Amino acid sequence: MLASLLLLLLPPALPVAQEPIERDPTGRAVIYRFDTVETLDGAALQNVSVLVRDGVIERMGPAVVIPANAEIHDYRGTGKMAMPPFVLTHADFLIGDRRGNGGNGRFLAVDSMWLPENWSQDLLEEGVLLVGVDPPGSGLPGRSSVLLADGQVGVPNPLVADLHLKVMVPTGSSGKRLVRDGLKAADEAIEKEAKAKADWEKARADWEAAQKKKAEEAEAAKKADPAKKVGTNGDKAAAGENGEQKGDAKGKDQGEEEPPKEFVAPKLDPNIEPLVDWVRKERVAQIWLDSASDWLHWQDLLGERELPYELVLRHGSGQNFHEVVEQIAATGFRVDVIADISFLPYTRTRANLPAELVAAGVKQLVLSPTSENLSGVRSYRMAVALVVAEGLDRAIALRAMTLEPAASLGQEERITALAVGAPATFVVWSGDPLDPMSEALLVLSEGEVLYDRVKAEKEEQR
């Protein structure tokens, strides 16, 4: 009986690309039953049971056999639904200090942070599990970090400390000069290293050639006078009575021809280092733009270079990105934009920039709150709802709040579409998450309940 039950529990087929997950099949199973699950991979599923064991969704579907010892949370008939958690790419209200305009590539966002006590609770309440934070300041202020909202306080322990290089290109000669000089310095550093390496390789080749020549000479000498011992000269051979001495002598013999040491790249200025990585395409930069004009200046800076980057569009008073949406879409890079209905410049004509970007062909869209503070996070869903109401596809919008920002933060394996074999990381909403009246009830990260609204409210009452 037990065996047949276990057999039934085995997933019929794991997804092809999925590595088999080692877990204890007798581990505690938790069943969540919903009217709707927004898997974010195709259409929403109706009347679904989700079996979670060992932090992984073991089974999901309308007919899941419930293990005998399973804990059951049945939300059917209540309008509650599950969806992957929200991810904020620029939760910069967590940054504690300020810096001005500068080429400070050495800084990490996490260096500028001190987490207050309630920060993760505040985020989890809004269904946000992961956040990216940017270094403060403008110009080339440093590199971003990634945090998991898991209740840590004080000095943060980031998931990723060193992620994207932040680059701000405001229209104006000083900001542009900063980035231009930074790229130039990176080019020079790369050139310097290449030259040092070439010199080292040449020295090495010369040494090898000299050794070869010497060996040939020795060979020739041996042939000419077979009686003589192998060695460079009689004295050395005579001195080489014991092995150690011999070794030393060999080293000494090569004295001036000592092999060049292992190549060590010239030390880089720590401010330039991330730029060097970027120029070598080993790092992605996030380019922050305020207006269409910034885009043109960024293109002007980039010239013929091909560098990996994502765009972060934060329109100020100009609100004129519509002038360049086609050009932006043509790059094929990820675009992070505020979920906001703006006005065409100097008019009251409403413009839906996220929808325009998608219409122009942007495939990877990230939607960010309208303001970088906690009230921005609290009105995030409403802002997105408005953008969806005015034309942005709902499925694209939901992905742009969850999977896309997670991918931007390099956490696409942690926050994925809900499927069998995927980590059990999801939020239980009291209704449609885009309805401002809905609330996040539960936040699960790999099966672990990080936030439970009922418990939290009880504790608050106490």
Place this chain on the structure above:
Amino acid sequence: MNCAMRVLCLAAAVWALQIPLTAASYALQDPPPTPDPLPVVEEPPQPEDADITVTEEVAEAAAETVEAEDPNAVDPNSPYLAIYGADIHTVTDGVIRRGVVLCKNDRILKVGTKVRIPKGARRIDAQGMQIYPGLVGVDSSGIVHGGGISIRDDFDPFALNVDLGLAGGLTLVQSGDGIAKLTRGTLDGVLAGQTGWVSLGYSSNSPSGRRKLREDLRIVRDHLRDLRGWENDKALGEKVAEAPAAKGINPQYLALLQGNAVARFNANSLKDLLAICDFLEEYPMQSIIFGGQEAWACAGRLGRVGAQMVITPRAKGWADQTLNAPSGWTIENAKILWEHGVPFSILPEQRWISTGGLAGRDMLTLPMEAAFAIRGGLPQEAALRAVTLDAAKILGLEDRVGSIEAGKDADLIICDGDLFHYRTFVQWSVVNGKVVYDKQTAPYFAHIRPRQANSLEEVLEEIERALDVEEVTDERIEESVAPAIDEPEASAGTQ
């Protein structure tokens, strides 16, 4: 909606819109002449004419791809832009009535009444309108930012002030020591040059400053004299010592006296202007004087020292009754300078651009300032020169901009009336051969006397817009509203 209903709707819409199919009529102008058909391919090709050869090649190339298509089809990426049907105010060669300006890339290729328009060329039907060279704003502020070559790094090609500048007819502005084209939407070609002016303070308020300047210049002049003597000696083969050292010489002053730089003065009073004339007689150099309120009282001397002026015809200053000399402003200032051969440009009271501020007295309405000089007796052609070619000359760019001539930059404005009339609006601005402003689509002045459709295509577009239908075909229009279009009253009714 069924077909019959649609036809009815279209007919009703045409009746309601009463769109005239003749040339748009503007109250300022003479009644518009009956429009000519598009002046395409009238002239037989002339093999000795290089331009024609070029156009033929393009036409042939185009013909291969779009054979048997509408000869008037427009390729939005065509390097050619043809503006036809308007009066062309060339500045250097009078007015060409109902001519064609053909631009290729960023230059003017041909100007005249019989110009072949290459196939696929972008076109502006400007019948009944006036074409002028783009206006040149000397000493503007706030339209472009930064100075010198940093203008390129500071330029916001989508800024409100750039749009407003274009709406006001400006296509080139100088700000600080940088000169920028208003290349809306692109950074390419924005930096047109640098002034390299040397500002000289020569005010009666600072006699010591004047003395110091003259002393410094005397040293430079002496040095130049020594240098010339040394060069002469050397040329004559005499034994010479080392060249005289340029120690303690201000390089800017050296450039001024060598004729490689231009001095910039600010002076309004007759006293200061006369002092500058004395100074320029002593130290001849290229010069620009900003202000010049009382210049009318010494125009002859200003002309003789070769000064160029930048004046504000509406800047008022009352006469000083205690002086036993002419003083104060006059509406005739510009006219008197013109009569004495003093080249000048015009600057409004405020040098920035704004939809607020002092209405009609900033860079948005530069021609209004010039119109005031016309009111004071300045010939209209001279006023046009003052805001185009003479201003370009002051900036040292007269070989590129300021007039409509083949080979010059394709910077033009197309106005719906006389440039200096208060009702006139710029309808289109063209910079470097690109249409960068269209009154009808830009959000600023579209609602004021909207341009009326004057081609069948535009009529169709307007009907489509009004009805919000997907497409209106020619056939449907012909069958439904053809009689209405032919009705002369239909067009006369809206005038």
